[in-house]
Amino acid sequence: MGIRFILMVNKQGQTRLAQYYEYLTLEERRALEPEIVRKCLARTEQQILCKAVIHVYDADVYLYMEQCSFVEHRNYKIVYRRYASLFFLVGVDNDENELAILEFIHLLVETMDRHFGNVCELDIMFHLEKAHFMLEEMVMNGCIVETNKSSILAPIQLMDKMN
């Protein structure tokens, strides 16, 4: 399976995009999302706290105090990364390469950036469909299938032209 799901969540914990590559019922999703969002957001808060405390003593040290971007959850892992006010959470199987997933998240953000121009939470809210299309180009059956930004965006531009 590789990637099990991709979530985009804002700082308040509201889901802005949810894409699942294994079928979960609505009840399962409703239970899963808050749980993992809480888990990941709590970690980053802790991290910010650490930074603030350390900053007083030595500005250089705070780099050491960051937390890693991987959380084990049940029988799989969540790789997450924060961009401005938005968190990207990707649930992956245990043998998936975490660093590659981080790169994948970055690629996703860059792709959206290229399309929307300095992407922000609102872009994703109001153009959810497009975000989904980008994901569909990039991931299929939980496998990363396309990593070229132009190739990812080509069909979306084509659709824009059609409308």
Added chain:
Amino acid sequence: MENLFQRTLEDLIKGLRLQLIGESAFLSKALDEIRREIKSTDADTKANALHKLTYLSSLHFYNMSFAAFHVVELLSSTRFSHKKIAYHAAAHSFSDDTPVLVLITNQLRKDLTSTNELEVSLALECLSRIATIDLARDLTPEIFTLLGSGKVFVRKKAIGVLLRVFDKYPDAVRVCFKRLVENLESPDSQIVSVAVGVFCELALREPRSYLPMAPEFYKILVDSKNNWVLIKVLKIFAKLAPLEPRLAKRVVEPVCEHIRRTGAKSLLFECIRTVMTGLSDYESAVKVVVVKIREMLVDDDPNLKYLALQALSVVAPKHLWAVLENKEVVIKSLSDVDTNIRLESLRLVMAMLSENNVAEICRVLVNYALKSDSEFCNEILDSILSTCCSNVYEIIIDFDWYVSLLGEMARIPHCQKGEEIEKQLIDIGMRVKEVRPELVRVSRDLLIDPALPGNPFLHRILSAAAWLSGQYVEFLINPFELMEALLQPRTILLAPFIRAIYVQSALKVLVFCLNSYLLQRGNTASFSTFDGLVLERDDPESSILASCDAPVHCIQDEGFNPRVLNQSFEGLSVEYDGEETSTLGQTSALSSLKDGFTRESIINLLNRVELAVTPLTGSYDVEILERARNILCFIELIRQELLDSPVHKDESLESEEAQVSQIIKVMHDAFSSDLGPVSVSAQERVPVPDGLMLAENLEDLEKIFGDVQLPSLSSFSLGSPQYEERAGFSIPIHESKEEPAPSNESTSLLAEHRKQHGLYYLSSAKKEDNYPPANDPKLQVDTNDDDEDLVKLLVSKKKPCHAKPRPVVVKLDGDQAPIAANPRPKEDVLSGTVQNVLLGSDTNPTSSQSKVSTKSSSKRKGKEKLNVDSAKENLGDVEKHDLGNPSSRNSKHHSHGKGRRHGSPGKKGDEREENGQKVKQKSSHRHSKHQARQRAEVPLNVVAQTPVVPDFLL
């Protein structure tokens, strides 16, 4: 017109942001609107409503199953924008059980064959999420066509969808696999990338089937410049390499080359992981990797650090040196800010644990536990406890140290592992005789600490401590002090069942004190009457019968007040037979308590106990009540006769006194009989004797023994060896041959039983083996071993030395966890089909295959025919395409050298065997790659007989 006033998704989102009536109220209003709109006949309105509904369902978990039919309606819309919405809704909301799925097959087929590549792409995307068995089967021909599409955009999605199709409908492999392989060799990097992705997923599930494709993967590994592709190929090789040593040999060099060359951390990490999991036999590669891991460990990036720790823990079982080299960093990571890093380093530290360093590392860990937050503290304790007790305390040599460590753990403020510590304390107490004095010391320290009962997490530890100090009371330095601790007012904080254990322990301590007092007083008169008895008991030959000798008890019984007798008897029936006086215990206790027991101290003790226990007779808990009454009656019974006697030594009192001494003596003997561990499977291994009706007599028994209480000590779920024997007597649910009305009859039967099934009894002779005296010559071998250990330790200079050899730890058969039968992973339908297609053999017919095409598969001789058959069944006009494509390597190598098989149709079984033999015979003079591949097909099943494995990469 309708459409004009309809709110779009954008309006909805804006409205949601600005609403004042509360989110759920707003949303349910919107949902009502949608329900109305979606029934509209206007397609635009419907599409818009569906768009909104999908949004709400995806982000706010609204059920949209009611709209399933409308989704199907919109799928058939001619407008792309409608289709887009409908496909997205379908992909989001349909599951295998959605009933309308059967309605969309034709629409999907139409879109898959559309000239508009965006429509094809939509259909493929949707199929990759919702394909069912039926859809996969029905649409396989279309997907097969698309696999050869000239448009890269379409072809790569067709490849991507295969994973789901194969999953649902393994027979699709027969049709599509060849094209999938061809795509792997495509000049277009996008196509290769997707195909590798699919193979990666397939190979992760069942690697063996894909061994024959190693040359293709190898080519990609060497040639590709795309890191994403390389990562996936590495994943495949990580799975394949352990299956085929020669493949591993070929792969090591390119992997190391990537490690040296790449700047991408993700690729580097994948290489590391591949070496650790698949190539760990290659020392040179591991060395290269360990250097890289060290770099990652000291990196500022916590992600790299975490992954490096994880990689180390993968390699730890095989290359512990890699972990030991980085010991400092690992231990330092225990105090990292990140809990995940801490946990990972804890796992590694546990992996490093050995008998040489267990004390040293546990010391460090306990210090960390003291500093850590509650959660991590308990993680640490949990790791220590579970690692140390694994395989019957394998790594523990110095049990005194370990027991005191357990005691120390109880005092860590965050400790919540009471139950586990309790279990281990008692377990060690029973298994390791030498450690008992230390156990009692630790228990005493815990019990006299008035702060501990305040922490509910520690109650279980206290219960163990109470039981241990009662059971092994002879090692106590100061029984009076312990009695105070057992009766302290703060025990009110404990749970009733633990208090009951306290009370029982108090009784044991009391009996011990009285017994020691009597011995010390040198009351020879009372003992002389017992000499014969004691001697008889000590005689190992007759100990079985003597110990079970009910008449002895009967004689005693007659002399006493029946009420009192009942009291003491009920409580003690479990171990109420002094099988073997623990002479060792007695003498040691006596020597340590030279002058402890004066008459005053005993009187004080009795008063103190009476004072403390009396209130307990008002307890609501029957266990406490019962045991408290036992103690009080016991005191009442002995007080006058025992303590008044020395003042006025009367002839008349002498005999009574003797009887009192006798009670105390017998009770003491009962309590000091040794409890051994009982194998969990002991009961099961006792065969049911012939003619025994277990179910029949039970009702009668209940009538007869209605008033017999279950033994109180069973709350520990321990049984003494005697318990097993006496069980037939006190608990009527045991497997004695006859019902035990008169006790002597039953004991004789038990003795009989024992003779027959002596194997299952912990015999007294055996017992000596279990608990040998320290200098037993019989144990020469063991001590020699220990000496060797000692030498090893000294040589390794890890720790100066262990002051004493490892004590004997009693082991039972049941201790070894039953080795789970390791069945060969059941090859699933998919891999079976893949093997068939890839290897062209019928060695592994799968259920679905035989279901779908039993007839044809029985006749099939090779891939060529196979493809034709399935093409006839499924493909229609595609058949020609397939037939006209004889360049596939499978069909090629099947076409030569298969002539004989064509000549023997209908003999499937023979065919298979012949196939295997033939290939074996020919294997020596075949050299080409393809031939090698063909040979590989048979070893999959014949691998046990044929050590000759083809060299794939020649």
